[in-house]
Amino acid sequence: MGHHTLRCGLALCAALLIGEATAGTDSRLGTLLSGPSHGYERAEQVRSFTFPRDHGPHPGFRVEWWYFTGNLDADSGERFGFQLTFFRFGAERRKTPYTASAAASSWRAEHLYMAHFAISDISAAKFHAAERFSRGALGLAGAQAYPLRVWLEDWALQEDAASGQWHLNAHFDGVALALSLSPLKPVTLQGDNGLSRKSATFGNASYYYSMTRMTAQGTVTTPRGRYRSEGLAWLDREWSTSALDSGQVGWDWFALQLEDGRDVMFYQLRRVDGTADATSAGVVVDGNGAKRKLYAADVIIDVTRYWTSPRGNRRYPAGWTLHIAGMRKPLEVEPLLNDQEHRGVIPYWEGAVRVLGVAGREVGRGYVELTGY
Numbered sequence: 001m002g003h004h005t006l007r008c009g010l011a012l013c014a015a016l017l018i019g020e021a022t023a024g025t026d027s028r029l030g031t032l033l034s035g036p037s038h039g040y041e042r043a044e045q046v047r048s049f050t051f052p053r054d055h056g057p058h059p060g061f062r063v064e065w066w067y068f069t070g071n072l073d074a075d076s077g078e079r080f081g082f083q084l085t086f087f088r089f090g091a092e093r094r095k096t097p098y099t100a101s102a103a104a105s106s107w108r109a110e111h112l113y114m115a116h117f118a119i120s121d122i123s124a125a126k127f128h129a130a131e132r133f134s135r136g137a138l139g140l141a142g143a144q145a146y147p148l149r150v151w152l153e154d155w156a157l158q159e160d161a162a163s164g165q166w167h168l169n170a171h172f173d174g175v176a177l178a179l180s181l182s183p184l185k186p187v188t189l190q191g192d193n194g195l196s197r198k199s200a201t202f203g204n205a206s207y208y209y210s211m212t213r214m215t216a217q218g219t220v221t222t223p224r225g226r227y228r229s230e231g232l233a234w235l236d237r238e239w240s241t242s243a244l245d246s247g248q249v250g251w252d253w254f255a256l257q258l259e260d261g262r263d264v265m266f267y268q269l270r271r272v273d274g275t276a277d278a279t280s281a282g283v284v285v286d287g288n289g290a291k292r293k294l295y296a297a298d299v300i301i302d303v304t305r306y307w308t309s310p311r312g313n314r315r316y317p318a319g320w321t322l323h324i325a326g327m328r329k330p331l332e333v334e335p336l337l338n339d340q341e342h343r344g345v346i347p348y349w350e351g352a353v354r355v356l357g358v359a360g361r362e363v364g365r366g367y368v369e370l371t372g373y
Contacts, residue, residue: 040090040241043205046195051187052159054209055237056145059111061207062090064239066150066157068168068181069255069367070216071352074227080220081120081336081352081367082177082233084168086150086157088113088136088143113141115152116344117170119177120352121222122336127351128222130172131344166214171221179218181233183211185289190265190281196238197279198269199245206240212255212263212285232257234367247271250372252301252317254282256331256355258364261287264324264331266299270372276301284326298325307338309347314373316341316349332356333368349373 041060058064065087072080089112113136118129132152134141141152148159148166155170166181188210190196196208216233219226234255253267266282282294304319318338322331333353340351348371355364 042203042241043195043207043239044203046193047207049187049189049194049207049209052148053145055148055159057088057143057150058207058239059088059090061239062241064088065237067236067238068157068233069350069352070179070214070231070233071257071365071367072216072220072229072231074220074229076227077123078220078227078229079122079336080227080229081118081122081340082179082220083116083118083350083367084155084157084170084177085116086113086143086152086155087115109135109137111136111142113143113152115155115170116342117155117172117175117177118340118342118350119175119220119222120337120340121224122352124222124224125337126222127337127340128173128175129342129344130175131342168218174221174223176221176226177218179216179233181214181216181235184213184215185211185263185285188212188283188285188289188291190283191293196281199248199277199279201245204242204245206238208236208238210237210255210265210283211235212265213257232365234263244269248277250370251280252320253369254320254322254333254366255368256333256353256364256366258355260363264322264366266294266322266324268296268299268301284324292326294324299323304332304334307335309339309341309349311341311343312347314341314347314349316370316373320368329357331364333366335368 040062065085067085069083091110113134115132120127134152136142143150147161150157157168159166168179170177190208194207194209195205197205212234214233217230220229248269249272251267251269256264263285268280269277271277278296280296284292300323302321303317306315307318308315318335320333333355336352341349350369353366353368354362357363
């Protein structure tokens with residue numbers, strides 16, 4: 001089997017795994033899968049988190065991801081957004097053991113990996129994105145906790161144990177990212193001490209934590225050149241086996257870093273009839289890392305405008321006003337580029353945004369993800 005054929009086959013497998021969610025649901029790229037558990041563990045109760053172990057993989061669950069986004073400024077004045085995400089999908093667990101010959105095969109893999117990489121070149125009004133697929137065999141892709149390393153071919157996340165920094169590296173077709181990250185705040189456990197319920201159905205949940213503010217320093221490369229850059233990054237970590245119900249079609253996810261030191265995360269799960277699901281949730285993290293939970297009733301999202309993709313005629317929100325309980329003024333959020341749509345196996349919109357205050361002054365930056373449109 002040729003390399004191109006293998007990659008296409010893996011892409012189809014990933015699409016089928018992701019597609020087990022209800023028809024019309026992109027899902028957060030398969031993170032919130034509906035469907036049978038096939039013997040995998042489920043997120044059903046609050047657990048204890050242990051770090052650095054929980055930065056590593058959780059193979060007992062069907063799917064998980066390491067999800068990095070951020071905004072960067074180059075020394076020369078250019079502005080960039082970036083996304084680098086690694087997904088692990090567990091293949092269906094067998095009811096009978098592998099034969100001796102199958103178990104000995106170096107091609108046998110219990111996990112499939114997918115990675116998404118994107119650079120939003122704001123100054124040039126260009127969005128560059130790519131995806132990769134591989135099986136967790138032959139060293140092509142994998143994840144380990146000690147030392148932390150997640151990779152798909154030469155795209156990688158790895159930790160330097162001596163410095164405590166996390167390093168991101170990815171490249172394709174003249175576009176590249178090489179960053180060193182350091183957390184500025186402690187880990188934030190989302191939901192109920194890390195148990196994030198995504199519907200009223202028992203077990204439709206994930207284990208979810210974030211590192212909401214990390215310094216980022218390194219280089220961004222585009223077809224226009226190589227730029228020394230720095231800024232802030234955000235990490236989301238989730239693992240689960242089943243999450244979305246049949247009545248849920250997608251979500252709008254906001255991760256915002258404000259200049260006053262606060263960070264805001266909120267995901268609004270959308271139902272078939274267009275209403276917000278009651279299990280929508282989020283958090284406000286203050287400058288010292290203390291958190292305040294947000295429930296569905298605490299946040300009202302008004303869409304201020306829309307953008308229609310020229311590919312597939314998908315219509316996405318492209319501007320928002322967030323009214324958040326406990327915050328004196330609403331947050332006005334707008335994309336830095338309209339077209340930040342990933343055009344891979346599962347189309348979705350994920351892009352760099354800015355937060356505006358009085359008289360249109362920028363008071364924060366962040367990322368928004370839109371699925372199910």
